[in-house]
Amino acid sequence: MADAARRLTALAEEVLGAPLPLRIRAWDRSEYGPPGTPAAPVLVIRRRRALRRLLWKPGELGLARAWVAGDIDVEGDLYEALDLLAGSLWERGEDTPRSGLAALLAAVRDPRLRAAGGELVKLAGPGLPPRPPREEARRTSGPLHTLRRDKQSISHHYDVGNTFYERVLGPSMVYSCAYWESPQSTLEEAQRAKLDLVCRKLDLRPGQRLLDVGCGWGSMVLHAAREYGVSAVGITLSQEQAAYARKRIAEAGLADRIEIRVQDYREISDGPFDAISSIGMAEHVGSARYAEYAADVHALLKPGGRLLNHQIARRPLKDEEAYEVDEFIDRYVFPDGELAPVGRTVAQLEEAGFEVRDVESLREHYALTLRQWVANLQKHWAEAVDLTSAGRARVWRLYMAASALSFERNRIGVNQVLAVRTPGTGAAGMPLRARDWR
Numbered sequence: 001m002a003d004a005a006r007r008l009t010a011l012a013e014e015v016l017g018a019p020l021p022l023r024i025r026a027w028d029r030s031e032y033g034p035p036g037t038p039a040a041p042v043l044v045i046r047r048r049r050a051l052r053r054l055l056w057k058p059g060e061l062g063l064a065r066a067w068v069a070g071d072i073d074v075e076g077d078l079y080e081a082l083d084l085l086a087g088s089l090w091e092r093g094e095d096t097p098r099s100g101l102a103a104l105l106a107a108v109r110d111p112r113l114r115a116a117g118g119e120l121v122k123l124a125g126p127g128l129p130p131r132p133p134r135e136e137a138r139r140t141s142g143p144l145h146t147l148r149r150d151k152q153s154i155s156h157h158y159d160v161g162n163t164f165y166e167r168v169l170g171p172s173m174v175y176s177c178a179y180w181e182s183p184q185s186t187l188e189e190a191q192r193a194k195l196d197l198v199c200r201k202l203d204l205r206p207g208q209r210l211l212d213v214g215c216g217w218g219s220m221v222l223h224a225a226r227e228y229g230v231s232a233v234g235i236t237l238s239q240e241q242a243a244y245a246r247k248r249i250a251e252a253g254l255a256d257r258i259e260i261r262v263q264d265y266r267e268i269s270d271g272p273f274d275a276i277s278s279i280g281m282a283e284h285v286g287s288a289r290y291a292e293y294a295a296d297v298h299a300l301l302k303p304g305g306r307l308l309n310h311q312i313a314r315r316p317l318k319d320e321e322a323y324e325v326d327e328f329i330d331r332y333v334f335p336d337g338e339l340a341p342v343g344r345t346v347a348q349l350e351e352a353g354f355e356v357r358d359v360e361s362l363r364e365h366y367a368l369t370l371r372q373w374v375a376n377l378q379k380h381w382a383e384a385v386d387l388t389s390a391g392r393a394r395v396w397r398l399y400m401a402a403s404a405l406s407f408e409r410n411r412i413g414v415n416q417v418l419a420v421r422t423p424g425t426g427a428a429g430m431p432l433r434a435r436d437w438r
Helices: 004-016 049-056 060-068 078-091 100-108 111-115 117-124 147-158 162-169 187-201 219-228 239-251 287-300 327-333 342-351 363-379 381-387 390-408
Strands: 023-025 042-045 072-075 209-213 231-236 258-262 273-279 301-314 355-361 412-420
Touching: 004 023, 004 042, 004 117, 049 060, 049 117, 060 072, 060 327, 060 390, 078 390, 162 239, 162 363, 162 381, 187 219, 187 301, 187 363, 187 412, 209 219, 219 231, 219 239, 219 258, 219 273, 231 239, 239 258, 273 287, 287 301, 287 342, 301 342, 327 390, 342 355, 342 412, 363 381, 363 390, 363 412, 381 390, 390 412
Parallel strands: 023 042, 209 231, 209 273, 231 258, 273 301
Antiparallel strands: 042 072, 301 412, 355 412
């Protein structure tokens, strides 16, 4: 089979309804597609097994398994390849903006691909359904977002080795959107600026008690205690994160003012707190539990206390019931995670009793952050593979690169929502001039 690339290109163009924007290189060393410069990206089908994965699991899951297993790859600029794939889907009339990843996933669900199954079978060759890559999440059955299932989902994403995250995140060990003064700032400067912005929005003062929901490796509670003199409780469901955070806190001499717990927010019974930060955690809560989450954090605040809810948001859909989580993200990145439009988040916080005082979009900031993380991963690629696995490193590279493009193209956003548990007197304790924390 010396013409696999040509036949795959024809099949892809039948599905896309448009010329394939990338060259394909197949396992038989054939190459076909639009002419390009030597630096142009090439979609590489390394093994026929990739096609068998699509035959046995059409759609996102088959394609995701092929990528994670290394059966398919991109040679050249991954950002450019994803952007080109997204553009080809728009040309065929997609009415919802998509990332390059989501566009490609949509293509492999297309009925025309199934209709062309005979050609795909010939190209794939004989063979049993390949085993899923070991990096795929294994979850318990039953309802979403029980205490047990949430802990399992968090462990899948975060308990992959603290050293791996050090290489990706850098010394700050902050796994959320940074706050950039300019693109020339360093990642460390931007992450420190983000932590300080949160502290100022919360109006933290010496002697206050802070709860950080989803504390990660302890960066927020460390900054708040060291720079603003608060006592802090950080909670996480990750044993590895908790051990790492406790070590950092002990080395900083702040163990008398910071406590790290492996605990769910639904299990906290020692409120109230003066302030609560929730940074990049609420995406894990899920739509079925969000009202409960909002009510719980409201109950844990003192009257007049502030909540800073930092959360990724998706764009609203014409038919909200049609929202589906991409299987690549669900199986390999954030099991059971869900995104909601920012308007819904604000509404649910208000329904829980909060007064929402400020909403700030940091969309462009997250794109810059993700590109830095991708650069860190690529710089330490060999070590990252040794620390985890080749498949795990490939998952992180793809999801972070695709996410960076999604933020840049306004397909998803991230927002800081500042809300107050305003007491019955109506005095929220906010400055008269908006955003006085600047």
